[in-house]
Amino acid sequence: MAEWDYEVFWREILNQMRLELEEQEYSIWFNSLEYLKAGENTITISVPSSFYRDQVRLRYQNRIETILKELTGKELTVFFEVIPRKRGEPGPAQTEETGKISPEWPEPGSNNRQTPKTPEKKARHPQLREDYTFDKYVIGENNSFAVNAAIAISRNPGTAYNPFLIYGGVGLGKTHLMQAIGNYIHESSDTKIIYITAENFLNEFVQAISENKTNTFKNKFRYTDVLLIDDIHFFQDKPGVQEELFHTFNTLMDSKRQLAFTCDRPVSELKKISERLMSRFEQCLKVDLQPPKYETRCAILKSTLEGQGVLVPDEVIDLIGKNVSTNVRDLISALNKLIAYTKLMGQPITLENTQQQLRDVFASPRQANMSIDNIQRVVAEYFSLTPNDLKGKKRTQNIVFPRQLAMYIAHEITEYSTTELGQAFGGRDHTTVMHSCQKIEDQIRSDPTLDSTIEILKRMIKEYSAKS
């Protein structure tokens, strides 16, 4: 079949994908792809970097091949060939190499009003980590929606997705993603940006009061263009600072400034936050970060290795990727532990010394320690109850639901039988446990947010068990 036929199909694929995807997502991934050539049963598309290649493969290859089959009636395989883009200016050659999303991408067709005008690098923002950029943030199915929204915000702060809130468990990349927004805006404009943890916001507030400088404090936070506050769950049970934040929030929103927050749980699970501040948080566009799946974990490991000059065999990446599934922080620290050891010993990294060095990490003491007791403690605390409430006889709704949830989680993450679980929950019958699990499953189907609450609780239980 002649080559031009295939190009027609490629155009049709682009049309189809444009219909299936959000504009933002389409332009990020598909604007950078170009038809290259075809063989009898293959079609080759150029991608600007190996990062793009891996991501596009992961996300769209199956879909593209399915559409191709529908169009041609043939099983065609799509190949992606890396052809770094030529640029007029010297530009970030490294970025092209590593293939991360740099603020300049994607260019064709995107009306990016904030493309940096000067090639020289700006001084870094004092409160932001230089390496917390989009460039270094690996995208997987666990975070793609959050990342796309964050990129959109970075391009046009204070417009579409405002206020913005990122939530998810510890070590899943909330701080990195939020700071990436800050870094991007900082690099591409002279916008005033403040990044602060909730804890430091409180500290500065308390200090301002004690020094009679509350006006200075108010002016600082109410006259910024972008305000990023990390870990807002810290504001729970702190009414004074909540009041202050409420007013800051209103002033900034009224003047169309960008607000973004992170939180370790869904907003609806926050306790002891004033009603009116809660309603403000509820107003946010909320995106959650889930733990990455195996493929993304491997991509993160590879990305962490880039530029380090350390040779790590693929089978070692695979081993770590398979065994460390808790969160990104644990994943990266396992890799760093291995690198540190082999450097110290002057040894190459092999499957054997990986297995040996990361034995403890892989053996997952977290899993082993996961007692029913720990589950009860964590779930009870999360709902401001005591473990005895969960084991007791009271049947008020505020206790019944957490009790059922604790049983459901225990059933999912431990090997105990329903009879044993019933025993551990105050001597209940095994049918009660089964009924509870069924109830929660039904609720998950009708309330999709429950799933992420459960994920968060599971992670908290793991964290707690690792420490105990």
Ligand code: ADP
């Ligand atoms: P959180 O604030 O949710 O606890 P962090 O943002 O501190 O998590 O992330 C923990 C570590 O994992 C950081 O070193 C961060 O750079 C890294 N990290 C998290 N998500 C990603 C990702 N998608 N790609 C690359 N690195 C990531």
Ligand code: MG
């Ligand atoms: Mg954080």
